[in-house]
Amino acid sequence: xxxxxxxxxxxxxxxxxxxxxxxxxxxxxxxxxxxxxxxxxxxxxxxxxxxxxxxxxxxxxxxxxxxxxxxxxxxxxxxxxxxxxxxxxxxxxxxxxxxxxxxxxxxxxxxxxxxxxxxxxxxxxxxxxxxxxxxxxxxxxxxxxxxxxxxxxxxxxxxxxxxxxxxxxxxxxxxxxxxxxxxxxxxxxxxxxxxxxxxxxxxxxxxxxxxxxxxxxxxxxxxxxxxxxxxxxxxxxxxxxxxxxxxxxxxxxxxxxxxxxxxxxxxxxxxxxxxxxxxxxxxxxxxxxxxxxxxxxxxxxxxxxxxxxxxxxxxxxxxxxxxxxxxxxxxxxxxxxxxxxxxxxxxxxxxxxxxxxxxxxxxxxxxxxxxxxxxxxxxxxxxxxxxxxxxxxxxxxxxxxxxxxxxxxxxxxxxxxxxxxxxxxxxxxxxxxxxxxxxxxxxxxxxxxxxxxxxxxxxxxxxxxxxxxxxxxxxxxxxxxxxxxxxxxxxxxxxxxxxxxxxxxxxxxxxxxxxxxxxxxxxxxxxxxxxxxxxxxxxxxxxxxxxxxxxxxxxxxxxxxxxxxxxxxxxxxxxxxxxxxxxxxxxxxxxxxxxxxxxxxxxxxxxxxxxxxxxxxxxxxxxxxxxxxxxxxxxxxxxxxxxxxxxxxxxxxxxxxxxxxxxxxxxxxxxxxxxxxxxxxxxxxxxxxxxxxxxxxxxxxxxxxxxxxxxxxxx
Numbered sequence: 001x002x003x004x005x006x007x008x009x010x011x012x013x014x015x016x017x018x019x020x021x022x023x024x025x026x027x028x029x030x031x032x033x034x035x036x037x038x039x040x041x042x043x044x045x046x047x048x049x050x051x052x053x054x055x056x057x058x059x060x061x062x063x064x065x066x067x068x069x070x071x072x073x074x075x076x077x078x079x080x081x082x083x084x085x086x087x088x089x090x091x092x093x094x095x096x097x098x099x100x101x102x103x104x105x106x107x108x109x110x111x112x113x114x115x116x117x118x119x120x121x122x123x124x125x126x127x128x129x130x131x132x133x134x135x136x137x138x139x140x141x142x143x144x145x146x147x148x149x150x151x152x153x154x155x156x157x158x159x160x161x162x163x164x165x166x167x168x169x170x171x172x173x174x175x176x177x178x179x180x181x182x183x184x185x186x187x188x189x190x191x192x193x194x195x196x197x198x199x200x201x202x203x204x205x206x207x208x209x210x211x212x213x214x215x216x217x218x219x220x221x222x223x224x225x226x227x228x229x230x231x232x233x234x235x236x237x238x239x240x241x242x243x244x245x246x247x248x249x250x251x252x253x254x255x256x257x258x259x260x261x262x263x264x265x266x267x268x269x270x271x272x273x274x275x276x277x278x279x280x281x282x283x284x285x286x287x288x289x290x291x292x293x294x295x296x297x298x299x300x301x302x303x304x305x306x307x308x309x310x311x312x313x314x315x316x317x318x319x320x321x322x323x324x325x326x327x328x329x330x331x332x333x334x335x336x337x338x339x340x341x342x343x344x345x346x347x348x349x350x351x352x353x354x355x356x357x358x359x360x361x362x363x364x365x366x367x368x369x370x371x372x373x374x375x376x377x378x379x380x381x382x383x384x385x386x387x388x389x390x391x392x393x394x395x396x397x398x399x400x401x402x403x404x405x406x407x408x409x410x411x412x413x414x415x416x417x418x419x420x421x422x423x424x425x426x427x428x429x430x431x432x433x434x435x436x437x438x439x440x441x442x443x444x445x446x447x448x449x450x451x452x453x454x455x456x457x458x459x460x461x462x463x464x465x466x467x468x469x470x471x472x473x474x475x476x477x478x479x480x481x482x483x484x485x486x487x488x489x490x491x492x493x494x495x496x497x498x499x500x501x502x503x504x505x506x507x508x509x510x511x512x513x514x515x516x517x518x519x520x521x522x523x524x525x526x527x528x529x530x531x532x533x534x535x536x537x538x539x540x541x542x543x544x545x546x547x548x549x550x551x552x553x554x555x556x557x558x559x560x561x562x563x564x565x566x567x568x569x570x571x572x573x574x575x576x577x578x579x580x581x582x583x584x585x586x587x588x589x590x591x592x593x594x595x596x597x598x599x600x601x602x603x604x605x606x607x608x609x610x611x612x613x614x615x616x617x618x619x620x621x622x623x624x625x626x627x628x629x630x631x632x633x634x635x636x637x638x639x640x641x642x643x644x645x646x647x648x649x650x651x652x653x654x655x656x657x658x659x660x661x662x663x664x665x666x667x668x669x670x671x672x673x674x675x676x677x678x679x680x681x682x683x684x685x686x687x688x689x690x691x692x693x694x695x696x697x698x699x700x701x702x703x704x705x706x707x708x709x710x711x712x713x714x715x
Contacts, residue, residue, distance in 0.1 A: 005317035013312040014039035021291035021308040025078040038066030058097025072116035085111040144536040145169035151193040157204035166190035188213040194244040210241025239263025247294020260289030392549035411441040413466035418457035494545040505600040511563040574680040
């Protein structure tokens with residue numbers, strides 16, 4: 001049977017963070033539950049539904065931004081005590097709203113994630129993990145990269161405490177006390193952890209994870225090693241996963257998997273006989289889903305999925321039908337209910353309009369008085385700038401708590417803006433004079449009414465680095481704008497990876513000099529994405545990277561006074577040499593630079609470029625033929641006279657043109673990479689071959705792989 005869920009919006013609070021909404025346990029099976037939610041204003045609100053209206057149980061006064069909200073209580077009893085994390089403090093409330101706990105952790109960073117199990121409290125700030133028992137410090141761990149979430153396997157089922165940290169470097173760290181028991185590599189940066197079925201599954205050791213690039217997986221955390229059960233790739237290119245819950249919404253006795261994503265997608269996965277998840281339902285909401293819960297809120301006996309969104313909406317997707325089957329007497333009752341609801345909504349609207357008029361008058365008075373300070377309205381922006389491995393482009397997502405009017409994009413480095421299907425904004429470009437004012441790009445996105453989320457795609461060029469700025473103007477009065485800055489790094493298309501192929505022909509760059517470990521680490525942070533800002537613990541560190549566009553690789557090993565960088569692409573080594581020597585000169589540090597160039601690596605890189613270049617040349621050739629073939633088709637009346645290859649081009653014309661449009665300057669980009677490779681090869685030999693570049697471009701125009709390799713060898 002198909003799963004049919006109807007949307008109901010309950011109420012709106014302030015802007016919310018990830019995992020800050022929960023449903024309190026029901027008093028009996030399938031009875032309505034209370035919703036508790038915390039927002040950025042520091043307000044905790046608990047409400048229930050009565051006759052279609054949200055009725056507050058309690059509401060606290062504003063305070064510091066609430067980063068997490070969890071339910072707790074004595075193990076094996078209903079978990080109905082409410083715990084919130086705000087800044088470095090944990091506060092506890094009863095289900096009636098009475099505060100019973102205020103615990104100042106004295107952490108130097110704000111709490112980002114929290115998990116509660118009986119009297120055990122697990123907290124993580126950006127890099128620090130702490131375990132407390134009855135508010136007494138038990139264990140501590142300093143992570144090498146940012147911690148996004150923390151969880152503990154169910155103590156009541158396993159009789160051992162096993163905390164798990166989700167870290168930004170694509171690793172789950174399983175702890176025992178203050179030490180790492182083992183690490184689990186996952187396919188993307190993990191953003192959320194959840195116990196399978198809410199209790200760890202059959203074994204009590206099953207852990208679900210969701211990643212920022214939209215992948216989902218299940219791992220069994222045994223005492224000795226991890227067992228990977230299943231993994232779902234993000235084939236539909238949906239948003240990153242922010243929240244997960246387990247609840248039987250289908251009603252077949254097996255708990256389903258509820259998933260909320262940062263592009264507003266809500267998904268339900270059911271499990272078949274093989275225990276593999278299959279997508280049963282999905283629905284798009286207009287903004288990112290910060291929390292998701294399964295339960296019963298609107299009406300007794302009607303299960304639903306309750307979600308909270310970034311701007312603070314609490315929305316239900318309920319199994320309750322909108323159009324009810326009813327007799328004549330029942331119809332009158334429903335009509336009366338509807339009339340009452342319309343009447344109360346009208347009253348509420350009038351009250352709000354009156355309030356807006358009052359506030360506008362107050363603002364006018366205060367802004368015109370002699371003592372007036374400039375009253376610029378503040379608004380929250382949720383932004384994300386990430387590299388996509390699939391198409392070697394950057395995704396810039398801007399989400400605002402109110403409707404966006406326009407976004408101005410400015411860049412002081414050459415970048416391409418790519419088309420995004422989900423984007424309905426109208427884009428216009430302004431001409432730039434890069435020599436006069438360092439502007440390579442000025443583009444304005446004008447958004448349609450009620451657009452709160454904008455997604456852009458950007459492709460950068462390695463070796464060209466600088467800053468991308470987004471000026472965000474929402475539809476509020478008086479007009480206000482916020483600027484967000486994003487760094488385009490010298491090796492911007494590189495992504496962290498867990499391992500590389502050591503058998504490839506590698507070029508080596510070695511730096512030695514009087515520099516500290518922190519200084520060389522800051523240079524690596526400046527050059528490469530996905531490197532933690534804080535220097536990792538230990539005297540020496542190794543990072544592996546993969547170029548998402550060419551699949552070349554980079555190994556960086558550095559310590560105090562020495563840095564060794566190895567890559568199978570000479571251009572990567574050349575960029576590093578130029579940037580690192582520039583950074584060292586800025587700080588007046590004398591660097592000794594030596595390098596070993598492997599001639600075979602050039603041929604190896606050309607072979608990696610070959611399939612991409614061949615594909616793009618063929619695509620360009622096919623697109624050029626389309627108009628002529630269409631003219632022939634119109635002239636002749638059919639395509640029977642054409643050879644199968646040309647018929648195929650006509651049949652796929654729309655798809656080919658679409659693909660060609662999606663990849664602007666792709667061919668030029670590949671030509672640029674080959675040209676750079678040619679110049680860099682001879683630069684390390686001390687030869688300037690820029691005069692031979694026109695000859696190289698001629699060879700590329702009539703491309704043949706062997707002729708190109710011969711040209712590189714002979715030059």
